[in-house]
Amino acid sequence: MAYSLQIVVDCHDPHVLADWWAETMGWQVEPSDPDFIRSMVEKGFATAEQTLTHKGSLVWAIGAAITAGADAGPDQPRILFQSSHENKAGKNRVHWDVRLDGEDRATVRSRLEARGATFLWAAGQGPHSWFTMADPEGNEFCIS
Template sequence: MALGWKLVVDAGDPHRQAAFWAEALGYQIEDNSTLIERLLAAGTVEQSLCVEFQGRLFWRDAAAVRHPDDPFDPVSGTGLGRRLLFNRVPEPKAGKNRLHVDVHADRGQRDATVARLRAHGATLVRHVKEPGGEWSVLTDPEGNEFCVS
């Protein structure tokens, strides 16, 4: 039996990371604001656990993005399929990733995809051309490596 999963990424600014990766992948930032507003109104959570970002309420220490075609929980806004979750951590990234995302551009669109991602905060690290393939290595706004092929 296959198991469901999500990729969780440590982040200094989870909302900025979610915005970058939503743009990078064509995903949607999960909207938990209805649930958060309901919990605030009921006195179940404190305002200090929330933050306003892009005109709506989010959890202060977490933000996620989900594939636009996948199902989501209408009560919480949480994606039930392909998703990335960014959790705030106090320490900065140190060292090379042990896991990274490969972004697959449409045929002939790698350079345009790299340019688009750079315009949204990515940094080009290097371009690799080997007999087995060609790709670009970039970092997201917090220095996490990823590839565009």
């Protein structure tokens, strides 16, 4: 039996980071359901303080998720960005690699840096090489 995969990233501003990663990956932020959220508040299952308005839409304050989109199917990988008040400390024990499918790494690096990413180092092994970067909240990832 195969399982589906969700990666969870603790961060200070989950909606902003989800937007950043959706643009980086060419993925989509999962849509919010403001009517459902309002009904949960009205019924007492949640409070207004657990919500916020992001890009004009009512959302749960604690998190946002991205996927490759509806065409990718129900078992596609999902990245959930969830709110955490703790600062990142040290090197990530898990990171992901963004495969560029032949696009020039230096060009992608420049675009990512212009959007708030940080270049950390270049590395390689045998015929493979990559750049290690950090997203706007300092989470490491590689582009190859």
